[in-house]
Amino acid sequence: MNEWKLSYNRITVPTKEMEKKSQSHRSLQSGPSTFTSISAFDGEDSIFKVALLDNDPILITRHPPTLLSDSCHNDCVKLRKLDHDNVNKFLGLSFDGMDYVVVWRLCSRGSLLAMLSKSVISTDSFFVQCIIRDVAEGLNYIHHSFIGYHGRLTSACCLLTDTFQVKICDYGMSELTRISEMKFKLWSAPEELNSPTSSNTKAGDVFSFAIIAAETISRRPAWQIYGESMNVEDIVARIKKGGAIPLRPHLQHDISDVPPELVALVRNCWRENSLNRPSMDFICEQMKELMNSGGHTNLMDHVFAILEDHTTSLEQEVEDRSKELMEEKKKADILLSRMLPRQVAERLKLGQSVEPEGFDSVTVFFSDVVKFTILASKCSPFQVVNLLNELYGSFDAIIEEHHVYKVESIGDGYLCVSGLPLRNGHEHIKEIVEMSVRFMEYVESFKIASLPREKIQLRIGVNSGPCVAGVVGLSMPRYCLFGDTVNTASRMESNGKPGKIHLTESSFKLLEEHYGDSYDTESRGDVIIKGKGVMETFWVHGRRDRDWDTGMHSSVIRERSRVSDKHESTG
Structure with a gap:
């Protein structure tokens, strides 16, 4: 009670x-x-x-x-x-x-x-x-x-x-x-x-x-x-x-x-x-x-019915969002792979450090647009940007067809390498030379929209040898190359000629030893290279019996090149 x-x-x-x-x-x-x-x-x-x-x-x-x-x-x-x-x-x-x-x-x-x-x-x-x-x-x-x-x-x-x-x-x-x-x-x-x-x-x-x-x-x-x-x-x-x-x-x-x-x-x-x-x-x-x-x-029956519908809707939304997330992840991975080699990017995503690594034999490529400063002076800044985007967009597409990693492009300069971070034996020389030939073939038909009467010419330098590669920087990491091989490749480009692929002796020997029947090459003779002294260098005119310009026989190309070099030496 x-x-x-x-x-x-x-x-x-x-x-x-x-x-x-x-x-x-x-x-x-x-x-x-x-x-x-x-x-x-x-x-x-x-x-x-x-x-x-x-x-x-x-x-x-x-x-x-x-x-x-x-x-x-x-x-x-x-x-x-x-x-x-x-x-x-x-x-x-x-x-x-x-x-x-x-x-x-x-x-x-x-x-x-x-x-x-x-x-x-x-x-x-x-x-x-x-x-x-x-x-x-x-x-x-x-x-x-x-x-x-x-x-x-x-x-x-x-x-x-x-x-x-x-x-x-x-x-x-x-x-x-x-x-x-x-x-x-x-x-x-x-x-x-x-x-x-x-x-x-x-x-x-x-x-x-x-x-x-x-x-x-x-x-x-x-x-x-x-x-x-x-x-x-x-x-x-x-x-x-x-x-x-x-x-x-x-x-x-x-x-x-x-x-x-x-x-x-x-x-x-x-x-x-x-x-x-x-x-x-x-x-x-x-x-x-x-x-x-x-x-x-009953309210709870009604709530459960709403929750069931909501759950189904959420499952579909989660599936859609997951697809969107995967698409965004793919885009991010593609973007990251353009900034860093895939193997290096994967290690960085896992939070692992990337130690500098030495490579015994790689081939380094440098290119430059001849008289780019003069061409740029005739265009507006927007036209220059559009020109480089169109040109290098096509170059990037060519690179994707070869075992080549694009290290960087600064202004009109282009730096690529083959043989790292994945070693490929001696194939790196073929990959770089074949890519260079493709570049030359492309620029022959390339038209500048804002300057229809002008032609683009490339100057390419190639060198093979050892180098060290590693990731530099934290907020904006870059995959960089170090070593004399890189410096010499740069000298080959700067001491080359418009429309020419310029090889060092080490690259020439590697090419001749393994792919001598595939490409038409010629000795340029001894050339004084700044910081290196006298070096014998070589030209690559194109694939065997074929030139990237008009399809002329290689002997004609070699004769023209020999006369041109003789004229420069007497001048």
């Missing part, structure tokens, strides 16, 4: 230190904390606080001490026995502390008012109808119980379980003193505001229900639409005043998905004359008809 009497010693109200410890503990475990729901009741509009009853989470309201009648004691016994899906469980009353404390079962998602104020979730029409139906069913149960009415119904005392079921709370216990804040009078009926003696009626509850339903339909606190133009006192005064067109919440915003019958029902519930408001029995019957016409009657 006295189960409702609770000792205050059994109740623990969490402090900030306890909350911090709980949050710290929760970060170290996957299970929920005792204080998981504290934040749901932290708002200034909450009339409840989360506490513990023998280490079980509960909700409490505090009240100033007062003398309770025997009737109130009997009511507490009856309140413990109330049981309905939409009425929150009364657990008991503690009156041996400094305040009287009413204890209720915890609803983890907080109040309906908090949910609407924070726009925590996206709701559809069926969700809205379920919320309103739950409030109606709970209030109807209270109207048919020994309590008879609620008397202070607001969306702040409509609590939500983890399954979004509404449970009405803070009912009964009419002898306890409550601090009546002005903001909670926004749910009060006009007759209750004007005459305290006519308060606590079922018709007043119906008016409060209408305000809650309007909030749920518009997905926001009912009087929020008036914003700063009217404060709480102004709104309460307008409700009390009444008149031919009394002040009521707006229902014109975002309600296109709500049945018009529900909107009409809400408007009937907040009529100025309390005698014209429907009963909760009638309201519940109307809600049942509305819900049955929609197909679903």
Whole structure:
């Protein structure tokens, strides 16, 4: 009989230190904390606080001490026995502390008012109808119980379980003193505001229900639409005043998905004359008809159906995004492979360091556009950029057909290498020479759009030998070549002639030894090379018996080259 009497010693109200410890503990475990729901009741509009009853989470309201009648004691016994899906469980009353404390079962998602104020979730029409139906069913149960009415119904005392079921709370216990804040009078009926003696009626509850339903339909606190133009006192005064067109919440915003019958029902519930408001029995019957016409009657079934559709949509979206991600990854890999050799790029992506590596035999290529400065002076900057883009874009396409790595292009200069980072035996000389021949063939037919009468000529230098390669830089890493082989190849280019492929003796011997039958070569003779002294160098005129210019026989080409060299030496 006295189960409702609770000792205050059994109740623990969490402090900030306890909350911090709980949050710290929760970060170290996957299970929920005792204080998981504290934040749901932290708002200034909450009339409840989360506490513990023998280490079980509960909700409490505090009240100033007062003398309770025997009737109130009997009511507490009856309140413990109330049981309905939409009425929150009364657990008991503690009156041996400094305040009287009413204890209720915890609803983890907080109040309906908090949910609407924070726009925590996206709701559809069926969700809205379920919320309103739950409030109606709970209030109807209270109207048919020994309590008879609620008397202070607001969306702040409509609590939500983890399954979004509404449970009405803070009912009964009419002898306890409550601090009546002005903001909670926004749910009060006009007759209750004007005459305290006519308060606590079922018709007043119906008016409060209408305000809650309007909030749920518009997905926001009912009087929020008036914003700063009217404060709480102004709104309460307008409700009390009444008149031919009394002040009521707006229902014109975002309600296109709500049945018009529900909107009409809400408007009937907040009529100025309390005698014209429907009963909760009638309201519940109307809600049942509305819900049955929609197909679903259970909110969680509806939520699961939505989640299933959402899951399917998310799976498709994830698949699409994954495809997009793979495409972007491919683009990034392609871009990275143009900046660094693929093997080097893969190691960098894995976070591995790339140590400098020595190579015994590679072939280095340098090229330069002859008289590029003169050509550039005849073009605008945009035309120069377009010229180089078109020319080097075609060169890059040729490079991709050979085992050659493009190290860099600076202005009109071009640096390539074969034989690293993947060693290819002695094939590097063939790859570089064949690429050089292709370059020469291409520029013979290349037309400068802005200078149709001008011709592009290349000067190419090639050298073979050992070198060291490695990645230099962090923010903008570059794969660089080091060694005398690179310097000598550069000298071959600068000491070459327009339209000529200039080889060192080391490159010539490698080419002749392995591919002598494939290419037409000729000794240029001894040439003084800056920093190197006298060197015998060689020309590559093209593939055997074929020149990249007009297809002339190689003997003709050699004779022209010999006469030209003789003329230079005598000059």
